[in-house]
Amino acid sequence: MIVVFLKIATVYLLIQPLLSGIDLPEELGRQSRAYLKSQSDIDHDRLISFAEKSTNSTKALALFAAGMGDKAAKKYKEAATHFAIAMEGLEDLAHYAAYHQLHSLAMAEDHTAAIMAANQFFQLFPHSRFTGMAKHINAKSLTQNGQHNEARRLLESSHKAMPEPLRLYELARLTHLDGKPLEAVRAYRRVYYHYPFSDQAKKSESHLNALRKKLGVNYPDAPPKWRLGRAEALLKARKFAQASAEYVRATSGLSGNELEQALVHRGTADYRRNYTNKTYQYLKRLKIKDPDLDAERVYLIGECARRLRKIKEFQDRAEYLSETYPNSKWYESALFSLGNYYLLKKATTRSRNYYKRTARTFPQGAYAARAHWKVCWRAYLDRDPEARLLFEEHVKLYPHSTSAPGAIYWIGRLEEKESSSRAALLYMALTKHFPHYYYGYLARQRLENISVPTLNLDKASLPIVLTILPEVRKVTQEPSxxxxxxxxxxxxxxxxxxxxxxxxxxxxxxxxxxxxxxxxxxxxxxxxxxxxxxxxxxxxxxxxxxxxxxxxxxxxxxxxxxxFPMPYGKHLRARSKPHKLDPYLIAALIRQESEFNPGAISSAGARGLMQIMPATGKRIAKRLGIRGFRSRHLYRPDTSLRLGTFHFRKVHDQFDHRIAYTLAAYNAGEHRVEEWMTWENFTDLEEFAETIPFTETRGYVQSVFRNTQIYRTLYGRAK
Known part of the structure; x- marks a missing residue:
């Protein structure tokens, strides 16, 4: 039996000196990394030699590292011995050594020793983060030893310690091994239907398929409610095709409200699959009694009508919801959808009215803050005298919304026409409370261009909108x-x-x-x-x-x-320089596009650091004379930077170096931006940026602008 046990648990608490407060010898780190990488006998012997020359916690760490290298090399017996000895000289990492010891014993198939090591682990480290995994290994060792009842008792009492799909799967395996196929089917199904995205669900499906063949006509049907639960989880996870199929399978055994839920949500799944006409016809045929589900059905029919360009029906469905289900969230969704539709159609009056109805009818609804902001902004563009009051109302109603700082900024813009002091007070508050928000940087720029007397923000009489802002997160200067x-x-x-x-x-x-x-x-x-x-x-x-x-x-x-990291800085600067681009602007763009992940790929297929579409990359590569270009080359950082900076410069030139237009075009496409530019008689680029109808693109432009300022502050000269 390869295991070294402490004679009594309290010995562990008396081990001195402790690991805390010591620096690791450089040689220990080097030797440990070498062995973990090579797993060679030479590096193993060097690490052991270092351990033998060391004392106390350094020796214990060296033996622990040797154990981890042994384990990686599948030398499980040696690993268990090293972990057992190391555990006596460690404090912070003692539970690591104990856990890896029992795991190594199990991997060495010395299950009796593994069970004993597990019992010691639970006694010494009852609150270790490895408790769940240790129980899992212990249960498997008990099973391998033929101690099925003990394994079952352990698993049944471990619902708080182990991940639930893993625990249920192991219980199912025990049932299967005990020769109870019908019970095993139900046990595997509990994992498959209740935890559809777990690794154990896939394993359970494999066992269920085997049991289906074995049991033949005796294979029982799955509980319809379980099918419904799985379908709901798939729908939530945007697995629409799988969800639709599961809803179909579930309907045969359901009744009442659950049947209606399956029927309507099948329509939701098919709508999200873009099966518009099919969904439209299907939902119109349904007769639903439950009010909330019927409201959802009516809303979806309206959305299908919008896609099918049946705009009168789109509107009529919303009005039906107003009359029949006036408090339903689906009525709110329908109103907001109509507002968005007419916004993109440049029907500004209709759009504003629908947004206003959304915000007024559902002041605490899911779309309330966004709808109210649309009303505020439309009023500003229309030069409506109510704009200021609406902005103030927005801050009061939605102080935690992302648009609250914007409302304060645009109040300041309106105030500039009447009182530069009041405007400055608002701008100063933005720079204090929202220093790195887009609006905080805009406020700083405005302060540079208006003449105001010296103000003390802490002593000034603040406008009401500045007294209700959420507090800044409190952080400590030192770790606990x-x-x-x-x-x-x-x-x-x-x-x-x-x-x-x-x-x-x-x-x-x-x-x-x-x-x-x-x-x-x-x-x-x-x-x-x-x-x-x-x-x-x-x-x-x-x-x-x-x-x-x-x-x-x-x-x-x-x-x-x-x-705000700047990896690939050398390549980034080198590729930006020929195009006279600000490298901090490009860094800010990459942070937003890919978070500096060279392997990033978007849902639309854009790739690499600067998220270039393969067709665009191919076109640019040809123009730059790059031979043998392949789409996979977009994952190379320097290639992405070379093509991306060229493309960005081209777009920048197209829009006369006006950064808001350039960024919007880089994100949403040049043709869209050319259209949006005609929507209003914008007085400045800030008004354009605020008017961008796509939420993603508007946020993108504002974020890249903001990030650029931060990058300049950190790495260059602030502008």
């Missing part, structure tokens, strides 16, 4: 003791070359806590070192949430550079 311990574990694992384990450890940190940005910085550093800059950026956005409202000086420069 708990977070410091987490960071130490993550950094230690990373230094040893255990990159995946380091990242997994750090990601256990709670991003809601005030000191979570420190976890984000460490994660970003580790991901970026692996060339996965996009994942590092996503971790910073998660753990550093609220950063757009933080002042630069409130956080270290490293925090901002991880949020």
């Amino acid at each position: 003791v708990e977070t410091e311990s987490l960071l130490r574990r993550g950094k230690t694992l990373y230094t040893l070359g255990l990159v995946k384990q380091a990242i997994a450890e750090l990601r256990t940190g709670d991003y809601h806590k005030p000191d979570s940005p420190w976890i984000g910085v460490t994660l970003a550093e580790q991901y970026s070192a692996q060339g996965q800059h996009h994942l590092g950026l996503r971790m910073m956005k998660l753990y550093g949430f609220g950063y757009l409202r933080m002042q630069f000086e409130s956080m270290p420069r490293e925090f901002w550079k991880r949020l």
Whole structure:
């Protein structure tokens, strides 16, 4: 039996010296990484030799690293021995050694020893993050040892510790192994239908197919309610074809409200598949009693009518909802959809009226803030005297909305005509409360161009709209003791070359806590070192949430550079220079387009750092004389930058170097922007940017503009 057990659990608590507070010797990190990479006997012997020359926690870490290398090399018996010895000299990572010890024993098929190691693990580390996985391994070892009843008891009591689909799947396997095929069918189905996107669902499906063949006519039908649940999950996950088929299968055994739900939502799935005419005819034939489901059916018929250009019916369906289901969310959706339709048709009065009805009828609805903003903006473009009051109302009603800062900014623009002091007060408030928002930067620009007396924002009499703004996220300047311990574990694992384990450890940190940005910085550093800059950026956005409202000086420069990284900087500058493009503008664009992921591919098929469509790439490559170009070359960073900067410069020239037009065209296409430019008599580019009808493109333009300013501040001269 290959396992070393501590004589008593309390010995673990007395081990000294502790790992905390020590620096890893450079040689330990180098030797560990070498063995993990090569898994060779030479590197193994060098690491063991280092361990033998070391003492205390350094020795324990070296043996732990040797165990991880042994395990990777499938030398499970040696690994278990190294983990057992290492555990006695570790503190922060002792539960790692204990878990990998029991896992190695199980992989070595020494299941009796693995069961004993698992029991020791649960005694020493009852709150370890590995508890669920340890229970899973223990259950499998018990099963392999023929102790099915013990395995079942363990699994049945582990619903809080283990991922539920995994736990249910292992219970199903036990039932199957016990020779109970009908019970096994139900057990596998519980995984397949309730957790359709889990790995265990695929395995369960394979077992169900085998059992179907074995049982033949005795194979039972699946519970219709389970089919309905699976269909709903598929619909939510946008797996529309699969959802539609599952709804069809479910209807045969359903009745009442559940049957109606399946019937209507089948129509939803088919509508989302763009089966418009089929869905239109199908939904019109349905007779639905449930009010909410019938409202959804009517709304979908209206949407089909819009696609089929039956605009009168599109409107009539909304009015029917107004009369029959006036409080339904589907009525709200219908009104907002009509507003959007007429906005794109440049029927501004009709569009504004539908948006107004949306906001007034459903002031707390899903579309309320967006609809109200559309009303505000239309009033501004129409030079309506009510525009200011509407903007103020917007901030009061929706202070947490993304459009609230915009309302304050445009109030300031209106105020400039009457009182530069009041306008300045609003602009100063924006720069203080929303320093890195698009509107915060616009406000800074306006302040540079208006003459105002010196104002103290803290002592000034603030307009009511500035007294109801949400607070800035509070973050701590130093990590807590708990977070410091987490960071130490993550950094230690990373230094040893255990990159995946380091990242997994750090990601256990709670991003809601005030000191979570420190976890984000460490994660970003580790991901970026692996060339996965996009994942590092996503971790910073998660753990550093609220950063757009933080002042630069409130956080270290490293925090901002991880949020606004500039990998491929040398190539980026080199490719921008010939076209006289601001490299910080291109960096800002890439951050928005691909998050610096050279392998990015959009739903439309755009590829690479600068998200170039293959056809566009081929055309540009031909013009630049690039021979042998293939679409896959767009994933090469320098190729993407070469083609992307050329294309951007061409679009920039087409729109006379007006950045708002250029960015909108790069995102939505030149022809659309040429059309949007004719919609209004814009006084400046800011009005155009605000009027862009596509939410994605409007946000894109504003974000790239904002990001450019931040990049200039961090890496160049602020402008």
